[in-house]
Structures are given as structure tokens and as C-alpha cells.
Amino acid sequence: MPTKSSPYIVSLLLFVSSSGMGCSTLPAGQAPVSYAPEASPMIAEPAGQAPVSYAPEASPPVAEPPISPLRTEGDAALGNLEDAAEGDTDVEPADESVLDAALELIDASQEHWAAGDRDRAIEALDQAYAIILKVPSDADAKAVQQKEDLRFVISKRLMEIYATRFMSVNGNGKEIPITINDHVEREIRLFQTVERDFFLESYERSGRYREQFAKMIRDAGMPEDLAWLPLIESGFKTKALSRARALGLWQFIPSTGYKFGLKRNEWIDERLDPEKSTRAAIAYLDELHQIFGDWATVLAAYNCGEGNVLRVIRQQKINYLDNFWDLYERLPRETARYYPRFLAVLAIVKDPAKYGFTLEGTDKPLPYEIAVIERPVHLEKLAEKSGCTYEDLAALNPELRHAATPGTAYDLRVPPGSREAVVAAAAALPKWSPPKSSFVVHRVRRGETLSTIAVRYHTSINRIMDANNLKSGRVIRAGQKLKIPLRETT
Known part of the structure; x- marks a missing residue:
């Protein structure tokens, strides 16, 4: 875990996020679609939202770094500026001298990094950033441009250093340390009482996927305890859908899923798809770990988006890596519960008897083999012709939105030993076409809600939201035109 992260480093990471470098919060994605999922449990809602933009000049006060040989370099650079100013009391230190001093520190940082001293490399960049802030925003255009160029260089160097640092951290920890405090104990009590059935049912479903997830996570150099995240994300239900329209075992919203x-x-x-979504979750968690470096903050960002967490860190103006629980107090309530809820799960599964469980x-993993299907066929008809059960085919292929193969070659998961029968059955079946929806246009009247409109047209709120790319059911206004899906026809 990183040792120190000054306010300037956090500010620069914010600059990187808002300027498009490194990792953005959540890019704009496609509109959500409607499903008929299993009833999902009470789950935390990942909130995908646009990156937060920060003014480049906004910065917390300079944190006093510890005394070190690098401090001497910073003092020397600043001393040169003071000497330049003493030559004429009516003249401020030249912008060019300020920028030169920052360049010296950037060069020193590169030398420290090459020597393997990441902490001193980061400290030098921190001081360089403090120095370039001395160039006023109303300086001549050339100086301002050079200042922004240096800011970009510092930001890029920081991301490179942090990326290499966190890659080395990832491969070490086998487990996530379990902190038991009031927040975690509260979540444990919930699992022991009102959410006991949810916990036990989720644990039972976990057997179908968790060992595979743990291996994938372990192979990626991450703590395999992360394989328990789907318990609080989705209750290990493949079709769990949250109110934030996050879907699947790992609860991806469309835009984040597309990004990964x-x-x-x-x-x-x-x-x-359990396997594909797990690979995406690993990539997302890895990216977040490159930004934050500790798994507590990573999981908070996984839940509500890195932009939200960075904003809280910026407002906090302290070294958040020293104590996640200081950050915890400032997070949105659902996100604040997310990490202690995860620790509660780990505590229970590692010592169930201690907590009365x-x-x-558990459910058994579903073995399968691949049958390549070249044409669109419905799984129900395919099951009838091949001797498989529809339940097995549907459980093995949850990513198929219509429970039918697409019009291009598709790797269908089938029970072991059934490949030839399934391929032969698919070739004999007629092509299947997805249902077509018909629409009417409705002009919203004053006082109407999506609920009243859905009742009027005998449809659902989700279908109306999907048809109109609505992210929230509370944003319609009088006079707005909505496409209303009616009935499905084949």
C-alpha cells in the first residue's frame, strides 16, 4: 500500500481524471434495455455518472513534506526564486525562473524513479506542482501555456509511477484484512437477522460460480476474497437488476460494461455472462487500484464511481490513504455501507460458527462444452429436439436476451456430451425471429407519471424507460413526447 499521498498528488490525480488521461469515471454508453430478471435482493447501487470537472487552479494548501535529501533540492529551487526577487524589490520572481525550478524537480523525480525510489520521485513531483502554481493565471500567454504543459507532464509521470507501484502491490496480498468496527458489526447483525435468508440463499448460489471467480481473480494477482463481491452486488443472481439499472452478477451499468x-x-x-462479466470486473478493479492503491477505497469507487470518490477526497483535504474510515464518513450512505458490508461477508464466511451460521x-458448478450454432434458434425448441433441458441451456447461456442464438456463429454452452445432438437439432430447426414491438406516441400531461402512463397502456415503467433512453423515471415533464411500447408480436 502506498505510504504517503499529499494533497497535491490527489489534486493532480483529479486533474488527470478531468482532462481525459488515465481512467475516466463512466463514459456515456448505450441506453439500458429491459429484462424480466429474477427478483433481485436489496443490493448496493453502482452509480455511473459523468466525470467531474475541476478548475486547474483549485488546490488545497501545501502539505509540508518530511525532511529528506529531496527537500534540499526543493529548497534550493525555491531559494533561486527568492534570490531573483531580491535583485529588485519592485519585480516579482520571473515566471521563467519558476518554470525552470519546476523542471529541475521533474528531472530529479525521473532520476529517483529510475533508481527505484518511488516515494522520493512522487515527493519531487509534488513540489514541482506547488512551484508551478506560483505562475499566476493572468501571466503572459506563453508562460501560462508552459505552466499547463508542465502540469500535464507531472500528471502523466504520476500516473506512470502509481501504475507501476500498484502493479507490484497487486501480486502480494492473498486476503483483504478484515477490520471489525461498529460499521462492520452493524452489517453483521443485519445478516444475522433481517437479511439472514438473503445471505443464506446467496451463499448457496455462490457455489455455482465462486471457485471459478476466485481462480480468475487470483491469476490476475488480486486478493481472491474479491470473489465474494457478487454476494453483496447481486446475491449471486445472474439477472439481478438494480434500481440504478445495473445488471448481472457484478452489477455493470451499460456504459461501464461497454468500457470494459x-x-x-x-x-x-x-x-x-458470468465469465465475461468477471473478466470485465477484474479489469475495472485493477484500473481503480491503479488510481487509489488500497482495496477499501477501490471498492467504494467500484460502487459509486471513481469521480465521486475523488471529489470526496478533494473536499476532505487530508491524506485519505492513512485512514479509509475518515473517507467513509463523507461518502454517500449506500456507498459508505458497501465496504463494511463486504467485510461482514468475509467475516461470516471465514468463521461462520462465531456469528451463528x-x-x-452450495449449488454445484455447471459443467459444459461448446457447440457452435450458425443460425438463430430458440433454446426452448433446441431443447426439445436435442434431448437437453431448457433449464440447463438457459442457465448456461444467461447472456442471450431472447433465450435464442443470434444470426451469426455463436459459441453456445451445452451440457457435456450433447454437442453433436445440439448442432444437429439446430440445423433442422427453422430460423427464429425476435419479437417486434409496436409503439404509440404519448404527450405527457401535467401531473402524469411513468407509473400512471404505464397503467394506461398496459405496459411497464421499465419498457417505457428503455424505449425513450430514460435513466430516471422522475424526469419526465408536461408536453414531453414518449414512445410507448404496446404488445409484442412475432
């Missing part, structure tokens, strides 16, 4: 390679079209939604049987 999950396809979504008329036929498939890979957020529903008996954790015995």
Missing part, C-alpha cells in the same frame, strides 16, 4: 469490453446488442448482453451445501 462487454458487448450488448439486440441478441446478447454480456453483462449477464451453519454454511453447508
Whole structure:
């Protein structure tokens, strides 16, 4: 875990985020689509939202770094500025001298990094950033441009240093340390009482996926305890859908799923695929770890978006890496609960008897082999012709939105030993076409809500939201035109 992170470093990471370098919060994605998922448990809602923009000049007060040989370099650079000013009391230190001093520190940082001293490299960049802030925003255009160029260089160097630092951290920890405090104990009590059935049912479902997830996470150099995240995200339900329209075991919203390679079209939604969504979750967690460096803050950012967490850190103006629980007090309530809720899960599964649980049987993993299907066929018809059960085919292929293969070659998961029968059955079946929806246009009247409109047209709120790319059901206004999906026809 990183040792120190000054306010200037956090400010620069914010600058990187807002300027498009490194990791953005959540890019604009495609509109959510409607499903008929299993009833989902009470789950935390990842909030995908646009990156927060910060004014480049806004910066917390300079944190006094510890005394070190590098401090001497910073003092020397600043001393040169003071000497330049003493030559004429009516003249401020030249902007050029300020920028030269910052360049010296950037060069020193590069030398420290090459020597393997990351902490001193970061400290030098921190001091360089403090120095370039001395160039006023109303300086001549050339000086301002040079200042922004240096800011960009410092930001890029910081991201490079942090990326290498966190990659080395990732490979070490086998477990996430469990802190038991009032926040965690509160979540444990909930699992022991009002959420006991949810916990036990989720634990039972976990057996179908958790060992595979743990291996994938372990192979990526991360703590395999992260394989328990789907318990609080989705209750280990492949089709869990939150009010924030996050879907699947790992609760990806469409834009974040797209960012991490999950396809979504008329036929498939890979957020529903256990293996593919786990690979995407690993990539996202790795990216967040490169930004924050500690798993507590990473999980908070996974839940509500890195932009939200960076904003709280910026407002906090303290070294947040020293104590996550200081950050905890300033996070949105649902996000604040997320990490202690995860620790509560770890505490229970590692010592169930201590907390009054008996954790015995779990669902078994579903073995499968691949059958390549070249044409669109419905799984129900395919099951009838091949001798498989529809339940098995549907459980093995949850990403198929219509429970049908697409029109292009598709790797269908099938029970072991059934490949030839499934391929032969698919070739004999007629092509299947997805249902077509018909729409009417409705002009919203004063006082109407999506609920009243849905009742009027015998449809659902989710279908109306999907048809109109609405992210919230509370944003319609009088006079607005909405497409209303009616009934489905084949």
C-alpha cells in the first residue's frame, strides 16, 4: 500500500481524471434495455455518472513534506526564486525562473524513479506542482501555456509511477484484512437477522460460480476474497437488476460494461455472462487500484464511481490513504455501507460458527462444452429436439436476451456430451425471429407519471424507460413526447 499521498498528488490525480488521461469515471454508453430478471435482493447501487470537472487552479494548501535529501533540492529551487526577487524589490520572481525550478524537480523525480525510489520521485513531483502554481493565471500567454504543459507532464509521470507501484502491490496480498468496527458489526447483525435468508440463499448460489471467480481473480494477482463481491452486488443472481439499472452478477451499468469490453446488442448482453462479466470486473478493479492503491477505497469507487470518490477526497483535504474510515464518513450512505458490508461477508464466511451460521451445501458448478450454432434458434425448441433441458441451456447461456442464438456463429454452452445432438437439432430447426414491438406516441400531461402512463397502456415503467433512453423515471415533464411500447408480436 502506498505510504504517503499529499494533497497535491490527489489534486493532480483529479486533474488527470478531468482532462481525459488515465481512467475516466463512466463514459456515456448505450441506453439500458429491459429484462424480466429474477427478483433481485436489496443490493448496493453502482452509480455511473459523468466525470467531474475541476478548475486547474483549485488546490488545497501545501502539505509540508518530511525532511529528506529531496527537500534540499526543493529548497534550493525555491531559494533561486527568492534570490531573483531580491535583485529588485519592485519585480516579482520571473515566471521563467519558476518554470525552470519546476523542471529541475521533474528531472530529479525521473532520476529517483529510475533508481527505484518511488516515494522520493512522487515527493519531487509534488513540489514541482506547488512551484508551478506560483505562475499566476493572468501571466503572459506563453508562460501560462508552459505552466499547463508542465502540469500535464507531472500528471502523466504520476500516473506512470502509481501504475507501476500498484502493479507490484497487486501480486502480494492473498486476503483483504478484515477490520471489525461498529460499521462492520452493524452489517453483521443485519445478516444475522433481517437479511439472514438473503445471505443464506446467496451463499448457496455462490457455489455455482465462486471457485471459478476466485481462480480468475487470483491469476490476475488480486486478493481472491474479491470473489465474494457478487454476494453483496447481486446475491449471486445472474439477472439481478438494480434500481440504478445495473445488471448481472457484478452489477455493470451499460456504459461501464461497454468500457470494459462487454458487448450488448439486440441478441446478447454480456453483462449477464458470468465469465465475461468477471473478466470485465477484474479489469475495472485493477484500473481503480491503479488510481487509489488500497482495496477499501477501490471498492467504494467500484460502487459509486471513481469521480465521486475523488471529489470526496478533494473536499476532505487530508491524506485519505492513512485512514479509509475518515473517507467513509463523507461518502454517500449506500456507498459508505458497501465496504463494511463486504467485510461482514468475509467475516461470516471465514468463521461462520462465531456469528451463528451453519454454511453447508452450495449449488454445484455447471459443467459444459461448446457447440457452435450458425443460425438463430430458440433454446426452448433446441431443447426439445436435442434431448437437453431448457433449464440447463438457459442457465448456461444467461447472456442471450431472447433465450435464442443470434444470426451469426455463436459459441453456445451445452451440457457435456450433447454437442453433436445440439448442432444437429439446430440445423433442422427453422430460423427464429425476435419479437417486434409496436409503439404509440404519448404527450405527457401535467401531473402524469411513468407509473400512471404505464397503467394506461398496459405496459411497464421499465419498457417505457428503455424505449425513450430514460435513466430516471422522475424526469419526465408536461408536453414531453414518449414512445410507448404496446404488445409484442412475432
